[in-house]
Amino acid sequence: MPSSELARALRRELRGDVRFDTAERAVYGYDASNYRHPPLGVVKPADTDDVRAAVRLCREYGVPLVPRGAGTSIGGQAIGPGAVVLDFRRHVNRVLTVDPDARTATVEPGAVLDHLQRAAAPYGLRFGPDPSTHSRCTLGGMIGNDACGSHTIAWGRTADNLRALDLLLADGTELTVTGPRSPAERAALRELPGREGELHRALQDLTAAHLGTLRQGMPDLPRRTSGYDLDALLPERGYDLARALTGTEGSCAVLLGATVRLVEAPAATALVVAGYPDETAAADAVPALLPLRPLTAEGMAADLIAALLAAGRRPPALDRLPDGACWLFLETGGATPAEALAAARELADAVRREPRATVTVVTDPAEQRQLWAVREAGAGIVTRLPGGGEAWPGWEDSAVPVERLGDYLRELRALLGRHRLRGIPYGHFGEGCIHLRLDFPLTEPQRLPEFREFMKQAADLVVAHGGSLSGEHGDGQARGELLSRMYPPEIIDLFRRFKRIWDPAGLLNPGTVVDPRPLDADLRFPGRDLLPLALPYERDGGSLLTAVHRCVGVGKCVDTSSGVMCPSYLVTEEERHSTRGRARLLAEMLRGELVTDGWRSPEVREALDLCLGCKGCASDCPVQVDMATYRSEFLHQHYRRRLRPASHYSMGWLPLTLRLAFPRRLLNRLFRSPAAALLKRIGGIDPRRELPPLATETFERWFRHRTAAPGGREVLLWPDTFTNHLDPAPARAAVELLEQLGYTVRLPDGPVCCGLTWHSTGQLDVARRVLLRSLAALPPALPILGLDPSCTATLREELPRLLGEAAGDVPGRVHTLAEFLDRxxxxxxxxxxxxxxxxxxxxxxxxxxxxxxxxxxxxxxxxxxxxxxxxxxxxxxxxxxxxxxxxxxxxxxxxxxxxxxxxxxxxxxxxxxxxxxxxxxxxxxxxxxxxxxxxxxxxxxxxxx
The missing domain is CATH 3.40.50 (Rossmann fold)
Structure with a gap:
């Protein structure tokens, strides 16, 4: 069946977006895992009626479906080869009701967790589970993975906080499933007519025939999210269908809505930070602290802090960490700050009973937020080791009984040593769950057998400790193949039968949990650099491919509550306009299979056209994906020896144009005349924009003709193009301010430009030549003051990238006015x-x-x-x-x-x-x-x- 037929049928019947183009398939071919599965197409349903129509049409055409929330799944369960991806996050995303009396909320599957938290907050309520992706993860995705978070020891996993799930089956059946049912209610369910009664009879009969197997074959621990939760169907657990379907990763039913339980949020919190010599000592200490009922017991080792500092950021709150090489974050709550502090002091006293432990109590809310932000950024931070090496998910979130955690960590460290693997463990120590990304040799095909062997041995190790392959993120392709090492064959067979009851045709997320794909297949890493490159990629071994692979899909760039990255995504909410989406398209360009035009790719050009070059991603992305730099490289290569857009000439060459612009008063009259419309059309400028007037006297001319005040120490003022020719007032003010403060202001010995306009439009060869000429005009040793932040940032960061050693000491001499005055x-x-x-x-x-x-x-x-x-x-x-x-x-x-x-x-x-x-x-x-x-x-x- 040609995909075009299904696409046409979907477009006819759906009001939402239907995308089967190359760019959409490229950006939705990834989640936050190691895997790549370009879908057949993407559907962004406008409402639940669209969902019903999409499921029906895919069933008629025999095409599998993969439901998707924020696309941050780490196991590979949010992507599927040849499937139609249902993206709920764009439209089916409402928090419908909050009932403070019943302490429940009803939500659509695409509702973002933080939106639910904001809706519940006025009532003093919240949803208990809080994964670190709370600003973008969806309730549907949380239910699909049985998400947890740092407060699980207080409020449980997602499965513990559900009242009812509204489901759509692949065959079109709709039903609502709830939590535990009484024997009479279970009997009544068997008598329901049609497919719904048939389903309940099949599930209850399956359970009744295998009571012993289910009671003995499923590990009993709080963080077991591997496989299906079939023991929730046992009579003593009330035939809890809502729990049994939570964590099935979209492989059994499509979620249309959910009723969730809310818990009372503490009015005040305090944070006890306990320091230990290493992570095993911290793990050993946890069982003795849990009886005091902290809200969290999170572990974070010194190598996580080292990875954070290697990225160049140091939150001031890190100074509050006590001595140690691993820390437990133990949060307490109360109705008042005094009550939270009293609980924190009691917990701190308990910590001090361990002679090697240190402790501090943090009550300032801002400092608490900073410390928690470090922990929440862990999934991104640890993808780059302190030495610069790459680390990947795979053995991402194993879990063991909390009393076994210390022993498990010691043996896991030994296993890593035998395989010469490095990683940074951190995680939910209070429930025995460890997050760990490792420097697997995934980019070296000849070494993939080593990866497979480690994964098998690690699975055997966690099973030996009575644990689970996954304690939070689900199985997906990363661990689905290993389930047979955790469960006996009888349980694996029950998983298959359970899925067939719900999805007999196998249309929903096939290859997930049941009949999984190999863990070392379909990796996203193959690709090659299209050489030669124009920029050095000094943090990535000179490779654009390695730089692009910085994006691991954790999705901070699709958090619409932040104004930093990516600005254009905040407006369009199109995945291809997110930092993550653009990185995926660049990766596909370098792979050359789906995006086949290399540097000439129209898909990449379109996605990068709305990149503002703001560099917000370079600072706010947890792994510093620098899309502005990648965009400059792409534009440089894309338009090499080709005609460029008009704006690249009119604004890219603006520094030269402004230097030649005379007579200025006449030009300003022209800019305000009807002829301005023609000028804007020729220059590729939007007709609704006003052309900025030229300064009738440039700053440099004013500086040369003024009477200088006597001064002391010299400082060099950088006369950037915008200040010099368009808005000299700040530069004049800076000169007068500095002279009043006793400084002698100098200008460069000749014309200078930072080359920003050429750099941002991808004219990198010109930018280099401009910078070389500018450096020749700079006297040595003097501090250099930049007034425009974009030019100042270019001198500090892009200058050494473009010129290397020729940049000399100039980047280190460049300061903003505030930096200079403060220093x-x-x-x-x-x-x-x-x-x-x-x-x-x-x-x-x-x-x-x-x-x-x-x-x-x-x-x-x-x-x-x-x-x-x-x-x-x-x-x-x-x-x-x-x-x-x-x-x-x-x-x-x-x-x-x-x-x-x-x-x-x-x-x-x-x-x-x-x-x-x-x-x-x-x-x-x-x-x-x-x-x-x-x-x-x-x-x-x-x-x-």
Missing amino acids: EGVELPRLDGVRAITQTHCHQHAVLGTAADRLLDQRTGLDNQVLAPGCCGLAGNFGFERGHFEVSAALAERDLLPAIRSADETTVLLADGFSCRTQISQLGGGRRAVHLAELLRDALREQRG
């Missing part, structure tokens, strides 16, 4: 009583940081509302290019423009980035933003009379 410790004017709103430039957030700016706020007394990190939407040339205006304006409407509209006229709008100030001036209702230099200069003038 110098000069006396600054007071800004008491001044209110400001600050829009942080993307590149400052991602590359330069804002710590110095916030210190200046404190030193000056500025009442500063710093908007949440997020792009203003202009992003250099992006917001001016034809076809980008809607995305640009929508991004400005997320935080920036509402904040401006709500501010009174006396509130200062602060924006160091020329792009940010331009966006405000064009879309902000006539308001003007100023640079920090202008604010400080004016305050100093007023202070000194």
